[in-house]
Structure formats: structure tokens, C-alpha cells
Amino acid sequence: MSPEEIVAKFVEAADLFEPIQGQPSDVDITLIREVLTPILLQIPYDEAEAQDNLIGIILGDVKYTAKYGQAFSPPQRVGAYDTSLPDDAKPVVRAKGEARWKAKRLDRNTFETARRETTSFILKAVEDTWVRELKDPETFYTDVSPRDLIDHLQAQCTGRHAIDILALQDEMRQYHVEFEGIPEYINALEDAQRRAKRAGDDGEYVVTDATLLLIASTAMLKTQQFPRVNDEWEDLPRVGRTWLAWKAMYKRAQAKARVKKLAADGQDQFGGVAVAAGNARQLQFAPVTAPPPPTTNDLAGYFDNLAAAATNEKAVLDQLVASNATLTTTNAEMADAIKSLQANVQMLRQELLGFKTLLTNGRGRDGGRGGDRGTGGGRPKKLCPNCKREVYHLPADCFELESNKGKRPVGWRSCT
Numbered sequence: 001m002s003p004e005e006i007v008a009k010f011v012e013a014a015d016l017f018e019p020i021q022g023q024p025s026d027v028d029i030t031l032i033r034e035v036l037t038p039i040l041l042q043i044p045y046d047e048a049e050a051q052d053n054l055i056g057i058i059l060g061d062v063k064y065t066a067k068y069g070q071a072f073s074p075p076q077r078v079g080a081y082d083t084s085l086p087d088d089a090k091p092v093v094r095a096k097g098e099a100r101w102k103a104k105r106l107d108r109n110t111f112e113t114a115r116r117e118t119t120s121f122i123l124k125a126v127e128d129t130w131v132r133e134l135k136d137p138e139t140f141y142t143d144v145s146p147r148d149l150i151d152h153l154q155a156q157c158t159g160r161h162a163i164d165i166l167a168l169q170d171e172m173r174q175y176h177v178e179f180e181g182i183p184e185y186i187n188a189l190e191d192a193q194r195r196a197k198r199a200g201d202d203g204e205y206v207v208t209d210a211t212l213l214l215i216a217s218t219a220m221l222k223t224q225q226f227p228r229v230n231d232e233w234e235d236l237p238r239v240g241r242t243w244l245a246w247k248a249m250y251k252r253a254q255a256k257a258r259v260k261k262l263a264a265d266g267q268d269q270f271g272g273v274a275v276a277a278g279n280a281r282q283l284q285f286a287p288v289t290a291p292p293p294p295t296t297n298d299l300a301g302y303f304d305n306l307a308a309a310a311t312n313e314k315a316v317l318d319q320l321v322a323s324n325a326t327l328t329t330t331n332a333e334m335a336d337a338i339k340s341l342q343a344n345v346q347m348l349r350q351e352l353l354g355f356k357t358l359l360t361n362g363r364g365r366d367g368g369r370g371g372d373r374g375t376g377g378g379r380p381k382k383l384c385p386n387c388k389r390e391v392y393h394l395p396a397d398c399f400e401l402e403s404n405k406g407k408r409p410v411g412w413r414s415c416t
Contacts, residue, residue, distance in 0.1 A: 001043055001044055001110070003109060003110075003113045006043060006110065006113045006114055006117060007113065007117055009039050009042075009043075009117075010039065010117035010118070010120065010121055011117075013035055013036075013039060013121065014120075014121050014124050014125075017032075017035060017121075017124075017125055019124065019125055019126075019127075020125055020126050020127070021127075022127070023130060023156075023157065024126055024130060024153050024157045025157050026154075026157050026195050027195065028126075028157065029150065029153055029154050029157055030194075030195075032121075032122065032125055032150070033058065033150070035121075036058055036118060036121065036146075037055060037058070040053070040054040040055045040057060040058070040114060040118070041053065041054070041055055043110060043114055044110070045107060045110055045111070045114075046075075046107055047103060048099075048100055048103035048104070048107075051068070051070065052068065052070075052072055052073065053068060053072075054110070054111065054114050056068075056071075056072025056074075057072075057111075057114060057115055057118055057145070057146050057147065058118065058146050058147050058150055059072070059147070060147065060151070074111060075104060075107045075108045075111050076104075076108070077108055078101065078104050078105055078108065080105075081101070082097055082098065082100075082101040084097075085097045085098075115145070115146060118146040119141060119144065119145075119146050119149065122146060122149045122150065122153075123141060123149075126153060130153060130156065131149055131152060131153065133152070134148060134149065134152055168192055168195060168196060168207075169196075169207070169211075169215075171192070172188075172189060172192050172207075172215055173215055173218075173219070175188045175189060175192075175215075175219075176216075176219035176220075176222075176223060176225075181254055182250045182251055182253070182254035183251060183254070185216070185219075186216075186247055186250075186251075189212050189215065189216065190212070192207065193207045193209075193211075193212060209242070209243035210243075212243055213241065213242070213243045213246055216246060216250075217233065217246065220233075220250070226250065226253040226254075226257070228253075229249055229250060229253040232249065233246070233249060342411075342413065343413065343415065346411070346412055346413050346415070347389065347415060349409055349412070350387070350391070350393070350399055350412075350415075351391055351392060351393070353393070353409070384398050384400075386398035386400040386401055387399070387400045387415045387416065388415070388416065389415065399412060400414060400415070400416060
């Protein structure tokens with residue numbers, strides 16, 4: 001992974017992390033660790049030896065040794081070339097040595113980038129007030145390791161005093177009201193147990209599984225959430241009443257209750273109000289009552305509304321009828337205009353055909369000179385007794401005659 005990609009991961013995490021206001025608490029420090037841990041674990045490191053992991057940047061020596069079998073040792077800075085390789089080394093030896101040297105240089109670069117970005121993330125997450133003691137007047141925070149920053153914050157954060165642990169236990173006794181289901185309830189109790197464990201370095205503030213069992217069993221008896229399972233739990237021998245057994249029994253009860261809820265369309269809220277069918281508290285339904293009969297004023301108002309609706313409908317209908325009549329008239333006028341235009345076009349076609357006939361006859365009589373000068377070969381328009389129009393064609397050539405039926409053009413219509 002390149003340095004640019006490592007920087008991008010930390011920048012994205014810092015943008016999504018909401019800065020801590022005021023003195024950090026144990027929960028805040030845990031949240032910082034929760035964000036940094038997966039980022040550091042995902043960065044490739046020490047691939048040549050496969051012994052170390054970058055989580056050692058923030059993890060203490062004791063926990064790191066317990067997990068990886070040895071303390072975390074930051075890589076040393078090395079030069080560009082491995083001077084320990086002899087000049088006459090065999091190709092295989094030289095290739096292995098150069099690869100190992102390259103891996104060391106990469107690990108050093110990766111470590112420095114991850115360390116610098118981890119420090120930057122922590123300084124952005126908390127106010128400077130709570131880490132000012134570690135600030136050097138000349139080098140500032142550049143020589144302060146991320147582990148030292150977290151340990152310093154952990155040492156002075158809220159939630160590590162005895163009074164905080166007592167307040168935490170009081171808070172745990174109210175979890176059954178705040179959380180909606182058994183799994184969420186169990187997770188909250190165990191998170192509180194871990195918080196108490198972190199507060200006491202020597203285990204003086206530890207919350208045991210027996211304490212969790214006492215709090216959870218008391219909550220179930222008070223709320224009567226699962227009465228049948230409560231009775232089964234009480235019937236178990238003392239040696240069988242463990243925290244693991246309690247979690248298994250009540251998780252199964254929660255699962256069954258949710259199935260019943262889906263079947264009965266009930267509600268399943270662990271926080272205290274309604275529960276699924278089969279539990280002690282049954283859902284309460286409001287009685288169904290018939291609405292009161294309408295009064296005279298109500299009836300008058302109903303009839304007025306009906307009359308107004310009918311009036312509106314009639315006005316809309318009248319408007320539609322008038323619009324339809326106007327449209328019909330317009331369509332009829334357009335049809336008449338089209339018919340008149342078609343008749344005029346037909347007449348023009350017939351006159352043009354007669355004009356061509358006269359021209360042809362004139363050329364036949366005078367050797368193709370077209371006869372006398374003038375329109376129609378010298379023939380004036382005459383009234384045709386067949387089509388009743390002033391035309392150039394001869395009466396015998398009129399298309400109105402049945403004998404000229406075969407000469408009529410396509411679309412021809414009678415003028416009479």
C-alpha cells in the first residue's frame with residue numbers, strides 16, 4: 001500500500017469522526033481505538049518476516065505480546081543499499097538480499113506514515129487541552145508516539161474513578177427500559193462490564209458475570225417480560241444459573257416472541273409497554289363505539305354539499321356540450337371549403353386538358369405552327385352546353401359526356 005493510500009484512509013476516518021468536546025471519557029477513548037484498530041490492521045506490514053503488525057503503534061506491550069508472541073519493535077531506518085552484500089555474491093544470494101532490503105525500506109516508510117497519521121487523527125479527535133502536557137516546546141508532538149497519547153488520555157479520562165463505577169452500575173439497572181430487545185440489552189450490559197474492567201488496572205472495579213446475571217434476572221422479574229422463561233430459570237439448579245445460560249435462554253424467548261408478534265400482528269417492545277402474545281401482559285384494545293346519529297343541521301349540510309356538487313357537474317357538462325357544438329360547426333365549414341377547392345381544381349384540370357387539345361389540333365392543320373396566334377389556337381372561350389362553363393374545349397370533348405368517360409383524369413368530379 002502506497003503512502004498516499006495510507007494517508008487517504010486516515011483522512012477519510014478523520015472526516016467521519018465527530019471531534020470530542022471537553023474532557024474525553026473512557027467511552028471516547030474506546031471509540032478512538034475502535035476506529036484506528038481496523039485501519040492499522042489492514043495496512044500490509046512486515047511481509048518478509050510475518051511477525052509484527054502495525055497495531056503495535058497504539059497497543060500496549062503486554063497486550064501486543066500476548067497476541068503476537070513478542071513485543072512490537074519499530075523498524076530501523078536503513079540506507080538505499082545493503083552494504084553487507086559482497087560484490088561477488090551469487091545472483092540468488094544477491095536477489096534475496098536486495099528483496100529483503102527493499103522490504104525493510106518499505107516497512108520503515110509504511111511505519112512512519114501510519115505513525116504520523118495516527119498521531120494526527122488523535123490530535124484532531126481531542127482538544128489540545130487534554131494532551132498539552134506532552135507537547136514539546138521545540139518539536140511539539142512530532143516525537144510523541146500515538147501509544148503515549150492514548151495512554152495519557154486514558155489515565156485522565158472520566159469514568160475511571162470509584163464513583164464513576166457506582167454510577168455505571170446504577171445505569172446498568174435501567175438498561176432494560178432503554179433497549180428494545182434482549183440482544184441489545186445483553187450487548188449494553190457487556191459493554192458496561194468492559195468499561196469497568198478498563199477503569200481498574202488491577203481489577204478492583206471489575207463487574208463480574210455474577211453481577212450481570214443478578215441485574216438481568218432482577219429486571220426480568222420486575223417487568224414480567226417472559227414469565228414462563230422466568231419460571232424455567234428459577235427451576236434450574238444453582239450450578240446451572242450462569243451468564244452464558246441466561247443469555248441463551250432469553251435470546252430464544254425473544255426470538256419466539258417475535259415470531260408470535262408477526263403471527264398476531266402485535267407489538268414487541270422490550271422497553272416496557274407492549275409485548276407479543278403469550279406473555280403475561282396482554283395488549284389492551286380500546287372499545288369500539290358506534291358514531292352518534294347525524295343531527296338536522298348535519299343533514300342540511302350534507303344536502304347542501306350534494307346540491308353544490310350537482311350544480312358544478314351541470315356547469316361542466318353544459319360547457320362540454322357548447323364546446324362540442326362549436327367543434328361540429330367548425331368541422332362542417334372546413335368540409336364545405338374542401339369540397340369547393342376540389343371542384344375548382346377539377347375545373348382547372350379540365351380547362352388545361354382542353355387547351356392542350358386545341359393546341360394539338362392547331363398544329364395538325366397548319367403544319368405544327370400552332371394555328372392563329374392567341375389563346376386556344378385562335379379559338380375564344382365558348383359556353384359548353386354540357387358542363388355549362390366558358391371553356392376552350394369543344395362540346396364533343398367535354399368530360400361530362402358519357403362517351404368521354406375513359407378520358408377523365410383520376411379524381412375527376414362532375415361540375416353539374
